[in-house]
Amino acid sequence: MDSVTIYRDEGIVLRTQKLGEADRIVTVLTRRTGRIRAVAKGVRKTRSKFGARLEPFTHVDLQLYERRSLDLISQAETIRPYGEPLVTDYPRYTAGVAMLEAAEKLTAEEREPSLRQFLLLVGGLRTLGDRTHDARLVLDAFLLRSLSVAGWAPSLDACSRCGGRAGIRGFSIPAGGALCLACRVPGSATPAPETFALMIALLRGEWDAADVSEDRHRVECSGLVAAYLQWHLEHGIRSLRHVERSKSEVPRPGPAPERG
Numbered sequence: 001m002d003s004v005t006i007y008r009d010e011g012i013v014l015r016t017q018k019l020g021e022a023d024r025i026v027t028v029l030t031r032r033t034g035r036i037r038a039v040a041k042g043v044r045k046t047r048s049k050f051g052a053r054l055e056p057f058t059h060v061d062l063q064l065y066e067r068r069s070l071d072l073i074s075q076a077e078t079i080r081p082y083g084e085p086l087v088t089d090y091p092r093y094t095a096g097v098a099m100l101e102a103a104e105k106l107t108a109e110e111r112e113p114s115l116r117q118f119l120l121l122v123g124g125l126r127t128l129g130d131r132t133h134d135a136r137l138v139l140d141a142f143l144l145r146s147l148s149v150a151g152w153a154p155s156l157d158a159c160s161r162c163g164g165r166a167g168i169r170g171f172s173i174p175a176g177g178a179l180c181l182a183c184r185v186p187g188s189a190t191p192a193p194e195t196f197a198l199m200i201a202l203l204r205g206e207w208d209a210a211d212v213s214e215d216r217h218r219v220e221c222s223g224l225v226a227a228y229l230q231w232h233l234e235h236g237i238r239s240l241r242h243v244e245r246s247k248s249e250v251p252r253p254g255p256a257p258e259r260g
Contacts, residue, residue: 005066009033010079012121013058014100018044025070026054027104028062029121034114035107038064038071050076056100057083057125085129091243092128095139098239099124102143105233106150116149136218137210139243140225141202148203152232156200159183168196171224173231195220 011030019025022044029035043051053060053076063075086093103121107114124142128135147153154177158165161175161183170179170188178196179188194217201209202221213221230236 006063006074007033007066008061008063009036010059010061011036011118012082012100012103012125013054013056013060014104015056016040016054024051024054026073028060029103029107029114029118030062031115031118032113034112035104035110036064036071037110038062038073040073040076053078055081055083057081057086057096059122059125082125082129085131089131089135091135092131094239094242095135096125096128098139098237098243099128099142101237101239102146102229105235105237106146114149117146120145120149133207133211134218136222136243137202137213140199140218140222141205141210143225143229144199144203147229147232150232153203154178154199154228156196156203168193171196173228177228189224191220191224192217195224199224 009030009032011028011033014027014029014035016024016026019039023039023041024043025037026040027035027037040050040054042048043054045051054073058081059079061077061079062073065072065074083096086096099121103117107117120142124138127133128138144153154160154171156178157168158178159168159180160172160177161179164180164182167181168178169181169190170184171177171191172179172185172188175183175185175188179185194213198210198213198217198221201207201213226237226240
């Protein structure tokens with residue numbers, strides 16, 4: 001008889017999908033194991049209290065049985081329900097959904113430990129729920145830092161081609177970010193200096209500077225971050241479309257540039 005391996009981990013529920021008549025497959029970004037998918041049996045039954053603990057946004061402590069296919073969740077205890085303060089605030093809820101989707105796509109390999117990404121997600125959801133900063137700023141900060149953890153941080157204060165710090169005027173997604181006047185390529189965006197400053201502040205967590213930024217620079221920042229993320233993932237974050245509708249001044253970014 002094969003031995004059964006039982007393990008514990010904590011994580012954030014990213015999404016769920018139906019399985020059979022009463023079960024669900026739950027995708028969780030965990031602290032130690034990385035992103036996993038596991039089966040939760042009977043959670044769709046009306047009287048199941050177990051299911052309420054396995055909803056997206058919930059920080060849970062799990063006990064699981066390791067299996068050849070999908071692992072099986074045997075216990076789940078709520079650590080913190082990050083979704084509770086978000087469900088009545090549409091901009092914050094949709095920003096949170098985009099964070100969950102981005103976290104899943106930026107952890108491409110299942111069971112590949114990603115502690116920094118897990119901690120970023122916990123911190124981002126906590127900040128979003130605390131309502132201390134604009135929802136879109138929180139989302140853009142999370143996306144920029146997540147890209148950095150994945151090794152795709154855009155160059156923002158130095159030219160991505162020559163490394164120079166003077167005359168930064170352009171931004172090219174295929175080139176890796178900021179470009180000086182001498183290195184600027186056709187098709188580059190020309191963000192305002194204040195937009196570059198905002199992106200740097202969000203990446204560094206300098207909220208005093210980010211919070212006093214003007215709407216027009218936030219709009220430009222969001223467009224660049226969304227397009228840059230889409231370029232590296234090769235597929236967009238679908239939930240970003242709903243985030244952009246939550247504020248009329250935020251334009252929907254166009255398609256990512258074609259890869260050469």
